[in-house]
Every structure is written in structure tokens, then in C-alpha cells.
């Protein structure tokens with residue numbers, strides 16, 4: 130048993146930490162967010178030069194061959210620094226789907242462009258009616274000669290404004306919520322019939338609602354009607370990644386709040402000397418450590434392909450939602466009026482945690498999945514055994 | 519024990535309902551809906567308060583001689599429940615419920631006749647200048663200084679978290695006139711014209727995206743001695759006695775009931791995994807948990823009200839009204855946000871509801887972030903618990 134990082138992983142962590150220290154003060158971040166697409170193209174180039182964009186991809190595809198631990202290392206630092214660049218939508222989701230789809234011509238054309246920082250992508254999956262059910266898809270794709278033609282609308286597409294290419298989840302057969310009958314398509318974001326309405330998330334990141342009318346897809350990603358098989362593992366690794374990001378954000382909130390408790394004075398003493406606040410700080414700390422433990426559990430079981438991986442991941446996502454809300458709420462409360470302002474970064478971290486709770490389904494949604502998985506497990510013990518014992 | 523209204527109270531409720539039916543009209547609603555924290559709020563609130571004024575109901579809690587109405591506590595309760603039921607706003611408190619009681623209790627005749635009629639008619643907008651950067655929970659440590667110079671005090675220092683200072687004509691301040699004794703004793707209550715030379719207002723950006731908070735700076739601001747309330751050095755006592763004027767509706771039970779009903783409606787509409795979210799076991803559990811707490815709080819409020827109606831001092835349970843009320847509000851705000859799912863964390867910007875795909879998430883988000891403050895201002899919940907532990911439970915440290 131060993132929860133240490135390798136030397137290489139430590140180096141990645143250090144270089145990200147340095148980048149955050151140099152480029153992500155609150156003022157610098159505000160400047161980045163106010164750029165057209167909500168992130169800095171110059172930073173993105175730097176990510177490419179430093180090799181970070183290659184980390185999750187297989188060596189055959191020009192990548193570093195990283196796994197869940199490497200993604201965790203990157204995303205935790207992104208979370209700590211509240212980094213706005215679209216690593217999740219472009220690299221983990223868009224790139225991840227192209228890689229998992231297994232079509233060599235697509236991999237060879239686009240993965241190098243992603244790794245070089247030249248291509249922005251997005252995964253368009255949510256719809257107005259779907260809430261957290263990713264398989265609830267009414268966007269249709271129909272075959273027209275050699276082409277697939279897409280009609281429908283996607284909402285809250287992360288990085289949807291900047292993306293040059295999209296992977297679009299569409300229905301090719303089956304009923305509205307069936308897992309079978311979904312297909313992933315590669316679509317050029319400027320193709321005729323694509324209309325984007327960009328807006329922002331509360332943390333300043335760019336998203337778009339995108340309508341498709343008679344849009345000719347560039348290619349199928351994976352196999353027709355088998356989209357879910359490609360999508361599910363990619364989304365699971367994205368879930369794990371955003372949970373690592375959440376851990377980083379919680380660590381930062383803990384550090385900022387502790388610092389405030391140790392320096393802010395009222396009644397001639399530091400407010401951290403009040404037991405009522407000390408206990409709350411301990412609750413924040415303990416919520417954060419629970420997230421760390423479940424994260425390690427989920428990452429290790431995922432890396433090993435262990436049978437407990439799904440249960441662990443679901444437990445983690447539930448915990449991240451609940452603990453994130455606790456840590457965020459307490460951070461604001463213990464900062465008093467200052468916690469309500471945009472002059473500290475506390476509120477921005479809280480917003481990011483709230484978004485992470487929603488991504489791929491909130492805590493309640495994941496708890497339902499957890500219950501189904503946990504209750505389906507068969508005990509080795511039969512009723513007769515228990516009676517005998 | 520019973521819950522009956524008297525015949526007069528029934529008649530009063532009908533009158534109140536009729537007032538809201540006529541005055542809380544579409545014009546009024548469109549002036550105020552979704553305006554909280556925007557510049558459109560000010561004219562809307564003034565118009566609404568003028569409608570209350572025309573009916574004679576702007577300041578029912580004031581003494582009759584100054585324009586109040588001799589309502590019983592039950593009548594206040596009825597009015598407030600009906601107000602919340604139709605979704606009409608509470609009056610902006612700074613003038614009518616905060617500074618006015620200090621003026622009519624401790625002010626000179628001249629101050630009363632100068633300020634009270636203008637407050638009643640919403641001709642002056644007031645703000646509250648108590649908190650300072652270094653003095654929040656420990657308010658008595660405040661340092662904004664007033665020095666006597668002839669017929670004027672000269673004010674130097676700053677106030678922070680001043681709600682709606684950007685709209686204000688007047689600010690009521692606690693200022694320090696003496697540093698020698700106990701810190702509570704050197705504080706003076708002052709009324710300051712916001713147009714005085716040397717007053718500047720800096721906006722503070724907040725997590726809810728509104729502009730309501732400000733920092734107010736005073737640089738050699740001259741304030742006539744005639745604007746001092748009562749005696750020098752007694753400001754703390756005046757301000758504290760004002761806290762006793764606490765509104766009976768401080769728990770905002772009626773508003774929370776309205777919110778709960780709204781959440782239930784929306785959760786019935788929202789489809790989650792093929793069925794209404796309201797039927798989701800975890801969601802239903804959370805909603806009913808808070809509903810049960812609210813049912814208890816409603817009766818705690820009625821118990822306090824019954825004491826007040828008898829004219830006796832409310833029991834110790836009254837200290838729980840703000841604590842429980844704000845916690846329930848925050849839970850409800852969280853639930854409303856959860857109903858709106860992804861939309862709760864998106865900024866609608868210029869998109870229409872149709873393009874955006876949702877018509878209430880924008881409000882849900884704003885209420886949530888704005889609502890974080892309710893456990894911070896007016897004595898944070900931690901400080902309230904300290905006070906309750908000490909003075910109600912007798913757990914002195």
C-alpha cells in the first residue's frame with residue numbers, strides 16, 4: 130500500500146503549483162475570466178509547451194500515457210488555483226471521447242492538435258429536458274446517403290463558445306431515455322446549421338446553448354448506437370477529475386479560512402479563539418479529509434480496474450457535493466461580511482464547488498445511483514448461514 | 519388554547535386582502551419583480567411605500583401621534599402574512615423601522631418634525647452606518663470619530679457594509695466622541711446628510727452580483743450639533759434600545775411559507791429521471807424536513823405574538839426566531855437552487871427564458887447568494903447563540 134506520488138507526478142504537481150503562483154492571483158484571474166472565451170489563449174499555449182495537455186493521452190497517440198492518478202494531480206492543482214483554462218472540456222471530455230472512440234483517423238488528426246494547444250473542443254450532451262440523466266436525449270441524427278444529419282438542441286455546453294469542434298450526443302434509435310441507440314458525432318462548430326448562444330457560469334466560465342438544424346456531421350465517434358459505451362468510461366474519468374478539482378478548491382478554502390481565523394480580530398482577540406468557530410473549522414477540515422480519502426479510494430480502484438471502482442466513484446461524488454456545500458457555506462460565514470464580497474476569492478471557490486456538484490449529476494442523483502449499486506450487491510452469506518450463526 | 523381570530527380580526531384581514539388586491543397590481547409588480555439590488559429597485563420601492571402611506575399603513579408600529587396605527591400584535595401578524603402571501607416586499611427598514619423609533623424616542627421636537635414626516639412619505643432614503651472595517655460583531659469598538667468644533671461636529675473615518683448608501687439622502691451613524699472610558703460609553707448617535715462635503719461612497723461588489731453594499735468615507739465632514747440624537751456618549755444605549763423594537767415578523771415565517779409553496783410547485787414541474795422531482799425520495803425528504811421545522815417555528819412565533827398581545831414580555835423562545843428563521847430560509851434557498859439544477863449556476867445574461875431554457879433559476883441563484891448574508895448581518899448567528907447561551911440559558915463564561 131502506498132499513497133505517494135511518483136517523482137514524475139511530483140514534478141507535474143510542482144510545475145502546476147508554480148504556474149498558479151505566478152499567474153493566478155485574484156486580479157490576474159479576473160482578467161483571464163473577462164477575456165472573450167473566459168480563459169487565456171496564452172496560458173493554454175503554455176500548458177501545451179509544458180506538456181500538460183498530453184498527459185492523459187496514450188503514448189501511441191502522442192501522449193504521456195497518464196492515468197487517473199496523473200489526472201488527479203493536475204486537476205487538484207487546477208482546483209487549488211481556480212484555474213479557468215478548459216482542461217476538462219477540451220482535453221478530458223472532447224479529447225477523451227475521440228481517443229476512446231477508437232477511430233484511428235480521428236485520433237491521428239485531432240489528438241496532436243489538442244496536445245499542441247491548437248484545438249479547442251467541447252462535449253455537447255445535456256438537453257433542456259434531461260436534467261442529470263445523460264441518456265435522456267431527443268436530439269436526432271438520421272442517415273442521409275453517406276452523411277449523418279443532426280437536429281436538436283444542447284444546453285450548458287462547457288467551453289461551447291470557444292470550441293472549434295464538438296462531440297455531440299444524439300439519438301439514432303430507441304426511446305428517449307434508452308442507453309442503447311445513442312451515437313457520438315464529431316461536428317464542426319462552424320458547420321452550417323449550428324447556432325451557438327454563449328453565456329457564462331457563475332464562476333465566469335464560458336458555456337453555450339447550441340442548436341443543430343440539418344447539420345451534417347463530420348464523422349461518427351465510436352460505433353453507431355453504441356455511444357454510451359464510449360461515453361460512460363470517459364465521463365467516469367471526468368467525474369473523478371472534477372472531484373480532484375473539488376478537493377483542491379476545498380483545501381484552498383480551508384487554508385484561506387484558517388488564515389482569516391488566525392488574523393481577524395474582534396473583541397480584542399483573534400476570532401479563531403472562539404470555540405464556536407474552532408469546532409466549525411474542524412468540521413470543514415474533516416469534510417475535506419473525507420473527500421481526500423474517498424478520492425484516493427476511487428482513484429486507486431479505478432487505476433486497478435477493481436470491482437469496487439464504481440461504488441467508490443459514486444460515494445466520492447456524493448461526498449464532494451455535500452462536503453463542498455459545507456466547506457463553502459462555512460467559509461463565507463466565518464469571513465463575515467468579507468465572505469459576501471468579490472474582493473476575496475472565497476466566493477469564487479464556493480461557486481466552483483457548486484458547479485462541480487452539478488457536473489454529471491448532483492449529490493442526490495449520485496446517491497440514488499449509489500443505492501442501486503450497493504443494494505444490488507449479493508452477500509456471500511445466505512439467510513440459513515445467518516440463522517446458524 | 520385556541521387559534522380563533524375575533525370578528526374584528528376577520529374584518530381586518532378582509533380589509534388587508536382588499537388593499538393588496540387593489541394596490542399590489544401588475545404595474546407595481548412589474549416595477550419591483552426581479553429588481554432587487556438593481557437601480558430599478560429604488561423608484562419601485564418608493565412607489566410601493568407611497569401606496570402604503572396613502573392607506574395610512576406605512577408605519578403602523580409608530581405612535582399614533584406621529585402617523586402610526588394602533589394595531590394589535592395580531593393585526594401586525596395578519597398584515598404581514600397577507601403581504602408575504604401575495605409576494606409584496608417588506609418596507610426598506612432603515613428609515614421607517616430603524617432610525618425613526620430612535621428619533622421619536624430620543625430626538626428633539628425639531629428633529630421629530632423635520633425627519634419623521636419625510637420618512638413616512640418616503641421622501642428621504644436612509645442608510646445605516648454602524649459597522650466599520652475593524653468593528654463588526656464587536657460593534658462597540660468602532661472608531662469613526664466626531665470632534666466638536668463650535669456649532670458642528672467634524673467627522674473623520676469610515677463605515678462599511680452600508681446597504682443602499684448609494685441611494686441614501688441621510689445616514690444614521692454611531693460615532694466615537696470619547697476614547698477614555700468603557701468603549702460603549704464614548705459613542706454618539708448622529709444623523710448625517712449624505713450630500714455633506716467630504717462624504718464619499720465606494721461600491722463593494724458582492725457574490726450575488728448585486729450592488730447593495732458600500733463603504734462610506736467621511737473626511738472632515740461637518741455635522742451640526744442639532745443633528746445629534748440625545749446626549750453625547752449615549753448613542754450605544756439608544757441603538758441598543760432600538761434592537762428591542764425588533765419586528766414581530768423577524769423569523770419571516772410567512773415569507774418562508776410562500777417560498778416553500780413555490781418550491782413544491784416547481785419541483786412538481788421539474789422532471790427528474792422520468793418523474794416529477796417532487797416524487798424523488800431524497801428531495802421529498804429534504805423538503806418535508808424543512809417544512810416540519812417551519813411548522814414548529816410558525817407556532818413559536820405565534821407564542822411570542824400571544825405574549826405580546828397580552829402585553830407581557832415574550833418568553834425566552836423569542837431569541838430563537840431569528841436563528842431558526844434564517845437557517846430555514848437558507849435551507850429553502852438551497853432547495854430552490856437544487857430544483858433548478860444546472861441552470862442555478864449559469865448567468866442568464868441577455869438570453870430570454872426561452873433561449874436559456876429556464877424561467878426561475880436566475881432568481882434562485884440570486885436568492886441563494888444574497889441569503890448567505892442573513893446569518894451574518896444584524897448580529898451573526900454565532901453571536902446570537904452566544905447571547906442566547908449567556909442570557910437565556912445562564913451559561914456565562
Ligand SMILES: Cc1cc2nc3c(=O)[nH]c(=O)nc-3n(C[C@H](O)[C@H](O)[C@H](O)COP(=O)(O)OP(=O)(O)OC[C@H]3O[C@@H](n4cnc5c(N)ncnc54)[C@H](O)[C@@H]3O)c2cc1C
Nearest residue numbers: 403462463465466646648649654655679681891895898900
Ligand atoms: C449583506 C449585508 C448587509 C449589511 N448591511 C449593513 C448596514 O446597512 N449597515 C451596517 O452598519 N452594517 C451592515 N452589515 C454589517 C453586519 O452587521 C456585519 O457584517 C456583522 O456585524 C458581522 O461583522 P463582520 O462582517 O465584521 O464579521 P466579524 O465580526 O469579523 O465576524 C467574522 C466571523 O466571526 C464570528 N464571530 C465574531 N465574534 C464571535 C464570537 N464572539 N463568538 C463566535 N463567533 C464570532 C462571526 O459570526 C463571523 O462568522 C451588513 C452585512 C452584510 C453581509
